[in-house]
Amino acid sequence: MKVVAFNGxxxxxxxxxxxxxMVLAELENAGIxxxxxxxxxxxxxxxxxxxxxxxxxxxxxxxxxxxxxxxxRKMKEADGIILGSPVHYAAIGGTMxxxxxxxxxxxxxxxxxxxxxxxxxxxxxxxxxxxPAFEQLNNYLNYSEMLMPTSNYWNVIHGRAPGEVEQDxxxxxxxxxxxxxxxxxxxxxxxxxxxxxPPEQERKTWTHFIR
Numbered sequence: 001m002k003v004v005a006f007n008g009x010x011x012x013x014x015x016x017x018x019x020x021x022m023v024l025a026e027l028e029n030a031g032i033x034x035x036x037x038x039x040x041x042x043x044x045x046x047x048x049x050x051x052x053x054x055x056x057x058x059x060x061x062x063x064x065x066x067x068x069x070x071x072x073r074k075m076k077e078a079d080g081i082i083l084g085s086p087v088h089y090a091a092i093g094g095t096m097x098x099x100x101x102x103x104x105x106x107x108x109x110x111x112x113x114x115x116x117x118x119x120x121x122x123x124x125x126x127x128x129x130x131x132p133a134f135e136q137l138n139n140y141l142n143y144s145e146m147l148m149p150t151s152n153y154w155n156v157i158h159g160r161a162p163g164e165v166e167q168d169x170x171x172x173x174x175x176x177x178x179x180x181x182x183x184x185x186x187x188x189x190x191x192x193x194x195x196x197x198p199p200e201q202e203r204k205t206w207t208h209f210i211r
Contacts (some may be wrong), residue, residue, distance in 0.1 A: 001186055002033040004078040005116075006071070008096025009040040015124035015165040016040075019157045019175055020084045022078035023093040023122060026179025032080075032186060037071055039099050040086075044068060047105055054109035061102045072103050072113075080118040080186050081146070084138045090129030092136050104140045112145060116198060118186050119146035120178060122155045124165055130156035145201075149185045151178035 005024060009016035017036070024034040044066050047144055054063040060069045075081050083100065085092040094098075107113040109170070121137035123130050134154055155178055157162075157171030165171055 001190060002035070002077070003027050003080035003082060003182070003186070004035065005036045005082035005084060006096070006099070007036055007038045007040060008083070008093045008099075009124070010093070010095075011086075011162060012038055014039065014086065014162045015157070015159045016086050016122070018163060018165050019122045019124045019161075019171075021032040022080060022157075022172060022175035023082060023120070023179040023182065026176055027080075027183050027186075030180075030183035032183055035074070037074065039071070040095050042066060042095060042099075044095050044098040044102075047101040051109075053106045054197045057110055059106060059110045059113065061106050063102070068099060068102050069106075071099065072106055073189065075107070075117075076113050077081050078117070079190070080120075080182060081114065082120050082122065082182075084122045084124070085133060085137060085142065087123060087125040087129040087133045090132045091093065092123075092133050097136075099175050100137075104144060106189075107144060112201060113192070115145040115201060117146050117191070118149065118182060118189060120149055120155065120182055122157070122175065122178070124157050124159065126160045128155070138168075147185060147189065149178060149181040151175070151181065151199070193199045 119141040123134045151174045158168045
């Protein structure tokens with residue numbers, strides 16, 4: 001099994017990276033392979049709502065010049081996905097949002113590529129705005145019918161300078177518990193394959209309020 005984590009911070013080894021590493025350490029202790037992809041320092045164009053990924057159904061975004069399609073492939077191949085972001089104005093980083101908008105639209109337009117994968121979100125923040133950013137990340141997971149492990153509090157850790165989150169002892173515990181629960185859920189899913197039949201995927205129903 002493998003989990004791929006996406007670091008939405010402009011800083012390669014800032015507090016978002018430290019938070020992700022805390023979770024991954026528990027997964028690695030459980031024998032699960034891990035990888036971190038640095039997204040936040042890249043130039044990623046936002047979704048243009050061209051719907052070509054839905055039309056072509058080739059599991060790719062048509063926008064050129066970045067690594068989004070490579071990252072989508074990594075997500076498809078992984079058993080679990082972690083989304084990590086710093087907090088910018090009580091929201092996730094702009095580059096991370098551009099990536100996630102495109103990646104999850106591609107996935108949703110191509111037979112629900114991330115459906116029933118295990119997914120979790122983590123957020124690093126100096127002081128306030130962590131919960132709105134955490135909920136923003138979770139929206140992608142919820143919409144995609146992913147399975148979400150929990151911790152003993154919201155997955156938000158506090159610190160300003162890189163590494164300061166290591167001093168947030170409650171935050172450290174939150175990440176550790178999340179990692180353990182994610183490893184457990186991944187193993188439950190793996191052992192259930194071929195034994196428990198998953199629910200049949202339903203075709204999306206669209207209701208438009210302006211007619």
